[in-house]
Amino acid sequence: MHEHRDATDAEARALASGVRLRILRATLDEPLTNREIAEALDLNPATCLHHVRTLVDTGFLEALEVRRGRRGAREIPYRATGKSWYTRSPVGASSMLEAFLAEIALVPEDERGAMTRLGLRLPEEQMEEFRDRLHALIMEFHDRPRDPDAQPWSFFLSLHPDTSQRRTGR
Known part of the structure; x- marks a missing residue:
């Protein structure tokens, strides 16, 4: 079992992009080439490669053995390492929200499941219990x-202070 740890500066910068978080999600179960990632996320392949290289350089993606693709071209499949799950990043919240909003926008309303x-x-002691039980x-x-198969x-979860009462002065 891995321990959670704070991100290095380079790791925090890598996780500060919603696009990069979506790349990690796309490559979680199946290795994909840069071309396949770009197609899946509707990105320019050159832009996608920049993000892929950043994720490889920080250990969030791993390059697998080169394979032959369409028309015999050399292609490198990439797979998420799972390292991001155990890395706490101070700048990750907005990129997680950005990735979530981009992903949920593609899901039809009737398929979104429970919200x-x-x-x-x-x-405070009950809030701590709530956080601990959710985490467990x-x-x-x-x-x-x-x-x-x-x-x-x-799954997306955000626990934050409620600001609605602040606006009403209560």
Whole structure:
């Protein structure tokens, strides 16, 4: 089991891009070439390669053995290493939100699954319990073996101070 750790400056910069986070998601279960990543994310291949190289240089993506692609061209498939899951980045929140919004926009409304929004007012010790239990549940499912035949799902969670009461002066 890996321990969570703080990102280096280079790692934090790499994770500060919603596009890079989407590349990591796209290559999580299946290695993809730069061309395949660019097509999947609707990116220019040169722009995509810049992001891919940044992720490889920081260890978030790994280059696999060269293969022959269409018309016999040499292609390098890339696969996410999973390192980003264990790397805490101070600049990652906005890039995670950017990646989430780009991904959810592609999912039809009737396929989005459960969405919920909840306001809480708990004493600090109960908030800490809430955070710990959420983290334990997420890690339990994260650590289960991935079933290559199962439908892939994405999960986004944000716990933050509620600002709605601040506007009303309460």
